Amino acid sequence: MRKCRSHWSQGDRERHQRRSYYYEGPHTSHSSCGGRTREEVVTPPLPEHAAVGSPMAMSVDFKTYVDQACRAAEEFVNIYYETMDKRRRALTRLYLDKATLIWNGNAVSGLDALNNFFDTLPSSEFQVNMLDCQPVHEQATQSQTTVLVVTSGTVKFDGNKQHYFNQNFLLTAQSTPNNTVWKIASDCFRFQDWSSS
């Protein structure tokens, strides 16, 4: 029986995170591509929208979305940077088809362009030092559950000096009865010292 998420112990959380990271469960009926790969950000199914109206209901909603956002963000960041560093060719699996990236002012739009782009980037070593996230208000997303994820740290691209970077993502949720799969709708990356590089 599923416990309310806020009552999960640390152990529960860890076990659950492991499960969703290396998901080997039964295939969902509409999954057309066989088994799940590791390049997916998966969290438990999203909660039903509680009845709006009372301030209490609103705050319960909000807290749940904040928790959900944090979970998605933590999971996502682990997978994203590891994939970027070690399995670069799988990176675009984390993006929506029409996703866009602004990379130090260079706009890249759509999976094909993203594939080319990540292909041309030298190999990388990312170190994330800061991570924060916020659930995006539904008014901005027309009820498409979205999380703003912000990261910062250092990156060393092969053949280049190390840079501090800031990165922003908008992650959108694709819900199935069994889980939620998060993908990048938009991505914005900048070196902190972009102007001197």
Added chain:
Amino acid sequence: MSLPSGHTMGHTDQVAQRRARCSDIYQRRLSSRSEKVNPGIHSSSHQQQDGEAAMHGAHMDSSVRYTPYAISPYNRKGSFRKQDQTHVNMEREQKPPQRRMEGNMPDGTLGSWFKITVPFGIKYNEKWLLNLIRNECSVPFIPVEFHYENMHASFFVENASIAYALKNVSGKIWDEDNEKISIFVNPAGIPHFAQKELKSEKVEKIKLAMNQQCDVSQEALDIQRLPFYPDMMTRDTKMASNPGKCMAASLHVHEENIPMVMSAVGMDKWKGTEPGEKCADRSPVCTTFSDNSSNINSILELFPKLLCLDGQQSPRPTLCGTEAHKTLPTCKGSFFGSEMLKNLVLQFLQQYYLIYDSGDRQGLLSAYHDEACFSLSIPFNPEDSAPSSLCKYFKDSRNIKILKDPYLKGELLRHTKRDIVDSLSALPKTQHDLSSFLVDMWCQTEWMLCFSVNGVFKEVEGQSQGSVLAFTRTFIATPGSSSSLCIVNDKLFVWDTSHQGTQSALFTLVPTAFSSVPAFSQEQQKMLPS
């Protein structure tokens, strides 16, 4: 026993199938144990992490050895190593590397061997698997020395274009459990035929083809030698002294698209030779050529997506294709979706910071949605022991990478405009430099605009007065009343550039978002209502 993919089975069928498969797998493992082969070039660290030890030096069974570059056991005289070196010297004197590599394939293509590996292929029946691959593969191929190796199934093909076609099959075939089947392709040494009685007609044909490439100067080999595949690693002494340089760059492995992987074998693979284990056994692509450049050129012709070898990123325009040299894209200034949005955003920022810097931030209430969110962070630097100008932001900093307290996680995310503005009002007073602003408009839909502002500001009071800090602030805003923007999400990240030495850069004359917009002077700002 094999079913076309996509065929659904009842549960009991599935169980029976699984049991039958397990027993097959057990059989294959038993037989493979007595015939260990050395894998080809090792794949990247990605596979190492999977714990797929099969892809790396298998335990050598002393009875059968896979020694593609060695003289066959029947002709071995004395120690292998010594012999190999003699062999090597012989080649060098007699044939220049270039010719040897190109070979004399009947159809003129580059002749070289490739090892095709299906991860976890031990699950599959050989015939079933090969048929499946054949159905999908755009060219016919002759699989040579099909075998199971720990958990995987492998075979060899003798042509780069065939190998390439097989690579393209990866991810396009499915097994009975609807799992995608991947195919890995790696350059390899000559499969060791001498150890195995292969009587099939196909193999005879291959041998015939191989004979045609016979280098008449070679002798003492059972198998007619094929051109060596150009190497990616140098041998022995070079490795020992320069382990870093001698590794080919480990590349991105993608399960669906075949990685054209030039292996990054860990140094530990070179150390600790087991007694009796021959050097060549572990590195079937050891070079015999001292000149690496022509090797690299050929490799890149075949595998244009490769990075530069030997971990070098320096351009070799005469040798490498442009794909081999990867540089970072040029960093550019602000990115706006359109001129109209640019003006909208710049106006918004002007107004926002006018109020923000005015000394009274309550005026910002009208800028936020009722249920907006705000949080701020500063970098987490465990080495920072000295008190910094960021200390005033410390208590509000939300960094969920290190913050695990669920209560604080909730508290530090400010919710509702009232809470947000109160929280902003408690932050130090500032003076933002609009001329330093750089804006990335990175998401826009009909319902929202998402943009990030980068710039610097000064602290105008308190102990840190005069210190300059840098910030990135991400706003998500919806269309507000009277063509203004209504903030629903606000995320501020502040850092100190003095450690990075980038402070001066931000004040140099770099084209910024506001360069075409006149900034408000101090006097003008004071005159505006708060």
